[in-house]
Amino acid sequence: MAIGFFDKTIAGSIGLIPKPILRRVASRYVAGETLEHALAEAKRLNDEGYLVTMDLLGEAITTVEEAQEITGTYTRILDAIQQHGIRGNISVKPTAIGLASDAAELERNALVLVEHAARTGNFVRIDMEDSPTTDDTIAVVRRLRLAGHDNLGWVFQASLRRTPEDLEALGPLGPNLRLCKGVYLEPEELAWQSYEEVNTAYARLLEELLPRRDHYVGIATHDDPVVAHAEALIARLGLSPDQYEFQVLLGVRPELRQRLRDAGHRVRVYVPYGRAWHAYCVRRLEENPKFAGFVTRDVLRNPAMLLGDQSKR
Ligand SMILES: Cc1cc2nc3c(=O)[nH]c(=O)nc-3n(C[C@H](O)[C@H](O)[C@H](O)COP(=O)(O)OP(=O)(O)OC[C@H]3O[C@@H](n4cnc5c(N)ncnc54)[C@H](O)[C@@H]3O)c2cc1C
Known part of the structure; x- marks a missing residue:
C-alpha cells in the first residue's frame, strides 16, 4: 500500500493531537501503563485462547544505566509471567537493552x-x-x-532485500x-518499497521457511492476502x-485474530505496555506515516474509541 498524502498529513500533525485524545486512541493498541495492566490484558487474552508476548515500551534509551534498568524490569516481567501462570513470553527491542550504546552492552x-x-521456563524474542x-x-x-541458548529467537523483515541471504x-x-x-521506512537500495514487492518477498520467504520442519515460524501480519497464502501453504504442507x-x-484487526483462532491456528498477541506510551506512539506515528493512516482510518470507522471505549476486541 503506497503512503498517501493523507497518511503523511496525519503523521505530521500527531504532535498537535491533545494527549487525552491520543491516550484514548492508544488504549486500543497499548495494554496500559503498568505491569498489572499488562498482566490483566494478557490473562484476558489467554482466557480467550491466545498466547501473548509482552513488550515494555521505552522512550529512546541512550545510557548503559537506562538499558540495565529496562533489563531489570524485563526480568520482573518474566517472574510475573511465571507467578501468574501467563501463557506468554517477552519481546525486547535491542536498543532498549543496550544497542543504543554498543553491541557488547x-x-x-x-x-x-x-x-x-x-530459569522461569520462558523464551526471549529480540525484535528487529x-x-x-x-x-x-x-x-x-x-x-x-551458538553458546547454546535455545530459548532465544529473532525477527526478520521481509521488506529488507538482505533477508533471504541472512x-x-x-x-x-x-x-x-x-x-x-x-x-x-528504509531507503530503496536496502528495502522493497511497494506493497506488491514486499508481499512477494514475504511469500517467497514463507515458502522457503515453512517446509523446514526444524523451524518454528511466527507469521506476524494482519494482511489478508499474506494470511491467505500462509494458510494455503500450511494446509498443503499438512x-x-x-x-x-x-x-x-x-x-x-481483532476480527482477524478471532478467525485464525477459530480456524484452529495458534495465535500470539503482542502486548505493549508502559508509562512511555505517549512518546512511543508519537515517535512511531511520526516515523511511519502509513501507521498513522491505519490508526486514523480505524478511528473513523470506530469513533467510539474517542469516547473512551477501552475495548480491544
Ligand atoms: C506480532 C508482531 C510483531 C512485530 N514485530 C516487528 C519487529 O520486530 N520489527 C519490525 O520492523 N516490525 C515488526 N512488526 C510490524 C510489521 O513489520 C508491520 O509493520 C505491521 O505488522 C504491518 O504490516 P502487515 O503485515 O500487517 O501488513 P500491512 O499491509 O502493512 O497491513 C495490513 C492491514 O493491517 C492493518 N494494520 C496493520 N498495521 C496496523 C496498525 N499498526 N494499526 C492499525 N491497523 C494496522 C491495516 O488494516 C492494514 O491495511 C510486528 C508485527 C507484528 C504483528
Whole structure:
C-alpha cells in the first residue's frame, strides 16, 4: 500500500493531537501503563485462547544505566509471567537493552534475560529495529544461540532485500523466528518499497521457511492476502498447529485474530505496555506515516474509541 498524502498529513500533525485524545486512541493498541495492566490484558487474552508476548515500551534509551534498568524490569516481567501462570513470553527491542550504546552492552543484557528466562521456563524474542541495527542484532543473537541458548529467537523483515541471504547464512541457527514485513521506512537500495514487492518477498520467504520442519515460524501480519497464502501453504504442507503460529498486534484487526483462532491456528498477541506510551506512539506515528493512516482510518470507522471505549476486541 503506497503512503498517501493523507497518511503523511496525519503523521505530521500527531504532535498537535491533545494527549487525552491520543491516550484514548492508544488504549486500543497499548495494554496500559503498568505491569498489572499488562498482566490483566494478557490473562484476558489467554482466557480467550491466545498466547501473548509482552513488550515494555521505552522512550529512546541512550545510557548503559537506562538499558540495565529496562533489563531489570524485563526480568520482573518474566517472574510475573511465571507467578501468574501467563501463557506468554517477552519481546525486547535491542536498543532498549543496550544497542543504543554498543553491541557488547546488548549482549550482556540479552544474556541476563535468556538466563533468567531459562530459569522461569520462558523464551526471549529480540525484535528487529531499523537497518543500522540489523548487523549487530543478528550478530548478538547468533553468538548467544551458538553458546547454546535455545530459548532465544529473532525477527526478520521481509521488506529488507538482505533477508533471504541472512536466513541462508544462519542455517540451523535460525529455528525460531518471527517473520514480519518490517515497520521502518528504509531507503530503496536496502528495502522493497511497494506493497506488491514486499508481499512477494514475504511469500517467497514463507515458502522457503515453512517446509523446514526444524523451524518454528511466527507469521506476524494482519494482511489478508499474506494470511491467505500462509494458510494455503500450511494446509498443503499438512503442518499441525504446534509447528507455527500467527502473531498480531494488540488492537489491530481483532476480527482477524478471532478467525485464525477459530480456524484452529495458534495465535500470539503482542502486548505493549508502559508509562512511555505517549512518546512511543508519537515517535512511531511520526516515523511511519502509513501507521498513522491505519490508526486514523480505524478511528473513523470506530469513533467510539474517542469516547473512551477501552475495548480491544
Ligand atoms: C506480532 C508482531 C510483531 C512485530 N514485530 C516487528 C519487529 O520486530 N520489527 C519490525 O520492523 N516490525 C515488526 N512488526 C510490524 C510489521 O513489520 C508491520 O509493520 C505491521 O505488522 C504491518 O504490516 P502487515 O503485515 O500487517 O501488513 P500491512 O499491509 O502493512 O497491513 C495490513 C492491514 O493491517 C492493518 N494494520 C496493520 N498495521 C496496523 C496498525 N499498526 N494499526 C492499525 N491497523 C494496522 C491495516 O488494516 C492494514 O491495511 C510486528 C508485527 C507484528 C504483528
